Amino acid sequence: MTKTMDRHQLPNSRKRAKNAAPTSQARFRSGAAPTLAESEYEKLRDRIISMELLPGVAISETELAAQSGVSRTPVREAVLRLAREDLVEVAPKSGTFVARIPVSVLPEALIARRALEGVTAGAAAQYASRSQVLELYALLERQKEFADQGNFDGFHVSDEAFHQKIAEIGRLPGLWIMVQQVKIQIDRFRRLTLPEPGRMSMALAEHIDVVSAIESKEPESARQNMEIHLNGLQLHIKNVVDAHPDFFIHDADLNDLVNV
Amino acid sequence: MTKTMDRHQLPNSRKRAKNAAPTSQARFRSGAAPTLAESEYEKLRDRIISMELLPGVAISETELAAQSGVSRTPVREAVLRLAREDLVEVAPKSGTFVARIPVSVLPEALIARRALEGVTAGAAAQYASRSQVLELYALLERQKEFADQGNFDGFHVSDEAFHQKIAEIGRLPGLWIMVQQVKIQIDRFRRLTLPEPGRMSMALAEHIDVVSAIESKEPESARQNMEIHLNGLQLHIKNVVDAHPDFFIHDADLNDLVNV
DNA sequence: CTAGTATATCTAATATACAAGTTAATGCCG
DNA sequence: CGGCATTAACTTGTATATTAGATATACTAG
Incomplete structure (x- = not known):
């Protein structure tokens, strides 16, 4: 054994047991000092x-x-x-x-997101309390305000909060974490395009359908409405890739690099 | 600008352009020299x-x-x-x-996996070629061999290959990556329990149902059979947690630590 | 002028050194 | 004998130095 472990090997010491979990108070910084x-x-x-x-x-x-x-x-x-x-x-x-943005992950990310959020919406319909439904309506109202202002960034932020809230209500916060990770490249892609006119009011209407199904405790309907909503996000991938070819990497490229 | 960038600033140099992607041949180690x-x-x-x-x-x-x-x-x-x-x-x-294994992620991981692999199975049913179906049957046969030997580790390995293959056939390899990440804590948990007798032959039968649906190109049926299969993995969480309390961490603990 | 080769200079990868904080043994003191 | 300040010995976090590989330029030969 190394000499550096001396203290831990003192026979009658009150040392922390080998398999003892840490007991400190100061662990796991909450957000104070990053x-x-x-x-x-x-x-x-x-x-x-x-x-x-x-x-x-x-x-x-x-x-x-x-x-x-x-x-x-x-x-x-x-x-x-x-x-x-x-x-x-x-x-x-x-x-x-x-x-560069790997083009092949974009459709897969959309599919994964649809699968995961379909589940969260269904679970939310199963568990939602009255107060939670009201919270969702409050979020919808905020989105409406942003939409009326034409504030796209604000709308996007409250849209995220809405989806997160549904996962939370469905008691599946971990799934929202996964969705966030999967969304990253999609968000980068989006920055390359102008939002389509009417997209916000469209999304808002779809959100309302989701909440309605949750409120009336219809999991299957909530799931379907969420999937419909996320289908609406289809990207015009080819156009954007052609416009900014240097910003993307194609699978073939990756394979070429790997398969020597 | 810093002096260290001199070479890159030479005016008429054939330097790599500021936003040029790297062009090296040696990039992205394939597996040669980790x-x-x-x-x-x-x-x-x-x-x-x-x-x-x-x-x-x-x-x-x-x-x-x-x-x-x-x-x-x-x-x-x-x-x-x-x-x-x-x-x-x-x-x-x-x-x-x-x-320690966070108990709350275990059920969520199962749910996420079911959602993701339901999709891959459906997509596999949509895209599977005849040769790919035969590959799946080959994998099933190998699993049968391991099951007959009572070789649980071998069965587990070929089980993973089976699920991965389905994602590949469904043209959604990224979803399998996600499943792998989500499976990690479940796999650790599993090591704490003895496999139930008959589990292997049970899983094998369920696998066969999945492949059958893929072969007959019935996406919805493939999805359902996959979800049924993954439901069978339900864990007896409480028993194991009680048997090894020190190996787990509960959400309450995490919250206690974070909310100072 | 072009192709090939050496060399200079950048880079990330690793090693080492130092700083800051935590924990537990210790000795003092009641 | 029990509780508390001290302190030594460990920990991770950060900084700096060294090593080794890749690329662009300079150079040489044809």
Whole structure:
């Protein structure tokens, strides 16, 4: 055994048992003091998702570190994390780049989302209390306000809150987490297009149908209405890809790279 | 601009354009030379999932590094990645521990899996070619062989291959990736229980029903049969949690920790 | 002028060093 | 003997230094 473990091996010590869970009070930062790495992650992530940093642009760990006034270590942690989320591509020993959007994941993401949120809507119809239904109506009203203002960003934010609330009511918050992860590339894609006119009022009407089914405790109907709603999000992928070919990566490319 | 970027700023250089995607041949390692951090990740991950390292036991970055003969840096990368996957819990400045299994994610994971694989089965029924159906029957035969031998590990491996194949046939490989992620805690849980007698032949029969529906190109039936199959995996959560209370963490605990 | 090769200079990957915080043993004091 | 401040020894978080690989430029030969 290594000498560094001396204290833990003291025979009659009140040491923490080998398989004891940690007991500290200060564990699991609630949101008070985010670590530097976390801050770097969020900053870079937001810049990528918002399309401030366009797909393909080079990013240097050293430069990011200098800009933030921290060392490379937390920056690197952030970059590695983003690489796993397919938001950056790192070429070993060469460079790191904002990831291009993999076109093949877009339809799959829509399908996965529809499957997951169909379930949350059905579960919500099963469990919703009266007060929760009223909360949903409140969210719908807020969306209507944003729609009337033509405030698309505001609408999008409250739309997210609406979908999250349904998952929460259905007692499946974990599914919403999954949906969020799957939505990331879709959100990037969306930034490349202008919202279609009438999209907001359309979505709002579909939301109302979902809530109606939840209110009348009809899980199957809620599920169907949610799936209908999410079908409405169909993307015109080809047009956008043709307009910005450099921003996308096709599966064939990936395969070419992997299969040497 | 910083002096370190000199080369990239040479005016008439054939430098890589600012937003040019990387062009290297050597990018995206295919599997040839895994990085040290990756190796450490896989090693530690396997030890946790296999329950060789039980929930709650302390792990020290320094010690792991010494054991592997590498520095703390790649070990730390692995630990951070595992923390994001809820396979380790890190208490800042205090210690890192093999994560306890969050009981609340278990039912959610089953629900998510059912939703996702219901979709893949339906899509497989839509797209399956004759040769692909034959591949599925081959996998079924292999499972039968393992079942006859009473080889549970082998059965489990070929079971995974079966489910993956269906996603592949349905042209939704990404959904299988999601299922794999969601399955992790369930697999850890399973290691705490003995397989019920007759479970393998039961699962095999259910698999056959799924393939039958795929073969006859009945998406809805394939979906239902897959969902029935996954319902059969219901876990006796309470019994196991009571038998190993230290291996689990309840939502209430998490909330207590977060809400200061 | 072009193709091939060396070399300079960038990059990320890893190693090492240091800082900041937590935990538990210890010794003092009642 | 029991409770509390002290403190030593551990932990993770961050910074810096080193190593090694990839790419663009400079150079050379034809």
